[in-house]
Amino acid sequence: MNYEDVMKLALERGFYFPSCEIYADAQAGFWEYGPSGVSLKNKFLELWRRELIRRDGMMEIDGSQIMSKSVFEASGHLGNFADPIIKCIKCKSTFRADRTIAEISKIEIPESADLIEFDNAVTQNNIKCPRCKGDFEKTRKFNMMFKVGIGPEEEEAYLRPETCQSIFVDFPRLFKTMRGKLPLGIAQVGKSFRNEIAPRQSLLRLREFYQAEIEVFCNPTKLDEMDRFSEIQNTIIRIQTDAEPISMTCMEAVESKVIPNKFVAYYLGILTEFYEKTGIDITKSRFRKLGDKEKAFYAEVAFDFEVETTIGWLELVACNYRSDYDLSSHAKKSNEKFEVMDNDEKVLPHVFEISMGIDRSLYTILEHSLRDDKENERIVLALKPYLSPIHVGILSLIKKDGLKEKTDEIYLQIKRKCDAFLDHSGAIGRRYRRLDEIGSPFAITVDYQTLEDETVTIRKRDSMEQSRIKISELQSIITESIAYP
RNA sequence: GCAGUCAUAGUAUAGCCUGGUUAGUAUUCGGGGUUUCCAACCCUGUGACGCGGGUUCGAAUCCCGCUGACUGCACCA
The missing domain is CATH 3.40.50.800 (Anticodon-binding domain)
Known part of the structure; x- marks a missing residue:
């Protein structure tokens, strides 16, 4: 069954539908879950808690959706989570500034450069609109975070673009008060907000969406000391580094260095076991190792967990080894201490992240579960x-x-x-x-x-x-x- | 954000070109009957022209703007 069939079922049976649909000014990228959708989502999350949180002995928190400006200065989102864009005066087409300049003049300007550098490059190299040869307006930054004004003075704050920032910010208190011990998983389910340029395809590309994120804090020198690895060493995962996904056990993946260590392999293993239990066809899944250009700005090693659907491969989970990127930048910005004791050793933990898109996962479960039983003239979920x-x-x-x-x-x-x-x-x-x-x-x-x-x-x-x-x-x-x- | 296509009950559609009855059909849904275990049948009822403006005596229909959906491009930490 394809996207249209799932969409029709969703609308007719109360799984999900457009937000504010009775009003003409309803914006794209916002959807509501109906009764069936909420029930499915709750049960999916209960399974997630059982198979990942409780299985691994993680903690779960529930943080604010609005977070202060400092958080995103430290996290890099204010600087990096924005694209430099240029707009044609004549035909109003919008382009990525860095890419357009690189294509036409072969000059590479990093996307985080000052805006004036892009303007200079445009004038010096006489770069015109690729569509209509018109001139460009000044370069501006399009930040994908929603800004909000707090209180009567409209103090600057942002809707979180990923749930995990509260986990990083809360880490020192949680580790102390909850008697933390490395490796420590901290998880959170909640809404995140991104001002997508082109939201599309209902649950698959939303401006307001659910994430279930897990941040595992670890001692970077002990990534192969993982007792629990034996639980999943024979679990088969599908992993893609080149052209085709290959099935192998977690043990084989570590031994062949496809996965860098037992620590990462363990979490990819339990994640696979979780998704098997959701009813998603795991033979249509892959962990795709991302190249340097595709990775997020904070990621050192990244695997996307993707599943094949009728509209192509869908990214359900991003697994990023974020090293100490987040903790050290929050430490620097806030002057809070993020080092913790691991036995006798004082370490600034590294972070491995399992960032799950709940809405996309639910869509995939629906698509993989929906059958057209022609013999009995019925649709079966x-x-x-x-x-x-x-x-x-x-x-x-x-x-x-x-x-x-x-x-x-x-x-x-x-x-x-x-x-x-x-x-x-x-x-x-x-x-x-x-x-x-x-x-x-x-x-x-x-x-x-x-x-x-x-x-x-x-x-x-x-x-x-x-x-x-x-x-x-x-x-x-x-x-x-x-x-x- | 750009281009093309499109927008009528919960769903799928007719009507629009050529403006003029109570906006038609199928299905769904509610009530009743019948049947008494797999979308049958009969009666009955509810339900729609995306939003805003314009042209006109009169607009679902023609024109403009907006919004949204689909496809492609771009984007996707």
Whole structure:
């Protein structure tokens, strides 16, 4: 199933839809999650917590979305998170200043250079608009952060462009008060904000989006001392350094130096195991090692976790070895001490980051789970049971003869134990189809026999098979079937 | 941000060229009936011309601006 099919399902079944859609001035790049989307997202995050946070013994925090100017001076975002752009006076086309100058005059100006350098290069080399040969306006910087004014004086602050800055800023207090020990993972889920020039494709390119970020603080001299590595040494990951992704175990990846050390390999391993459990087809995934030009300005080694979808390879997670870039720049700017003791050694920790795009992950889960079952004339969202927005539909075969009352009773018993959905109306087949589309793995139906022997039928989403079970066993059967792995 | 295409119920569409009835159809959805385990059938009901301006006696229809979507380019820490 392709992007359009997922989009249609999202709109029709309450997964996600455009923000402020009733107003004409609604801007692109903002989307809302409906009830099904929120339920899926919550369950996805619970899985993330189980498979990464708790598994590795990490801490989780929840920081401010608005952060002070100093944070982004230190982080480099005010300087580097902006592109120098030039605009043609005549045809209004906008270009990247550094690239346009390099293409026409072969002069390389770093993108972080002073704006006047770009203007000089344009006039000295007589650079004109590549489209219409018009003149350019003065170079300006387009910063992708949203600026906000705090209080009546409109003090300068910014919406965070990545969640991780609070983790770095909070690190000294957390390490001291939470009895930190290297290596230490600190995680955060939340919104980030980027003023994208061209947001596109619903959840895939947003101006306001969810990230689940993990920053692992480590002693850079002990990157191959990783006891837990044995847990994942035989886990198969797909990794791409050249043309094609190659499958190998984490052990092989370290031994062949494709991954620089056991520390990084361990986290790529548990990340792969996590994504396997989301139902994403892991044979369509790869860790792509980024070249120097593609890497973020703070990254020393970078792997993007990408998954193949009908609209191409999608970057779901950026794994960056950020070295001491963040801690040392915050230390310098703030005069706070970021060194910690690792046994007898005083170290400024390095940081390995696992920065996950939640919205893109949810899209990919939906696309990889959505099936067109032509034989039975139905659309099935074959989600893992523990991720399904609705775990079980509680249906009465018909409304009359006391069946409705009996069904209500069962619903009351179970609705606080799992996500159950009560439905009495319409043909039974139609109700099954609706549940199939939002991925409910089970439907139970109350019929005349229920009134005689306290049994109901349970229908499985994927096979459409039905069997009879006792009402007394219903709850344990359901809770067992929807349990996290 | 640029260029091209487009914008009508929850979804998919007709109508627009050539301005003029109650904006049509399919599906979805609500109520009722029938059936009594897989989108059947019958009755019934709700629901739409993206926003703003202009032309006109009259605009879904013609014109302008804006916004958004799609595709391509550029961008993507």
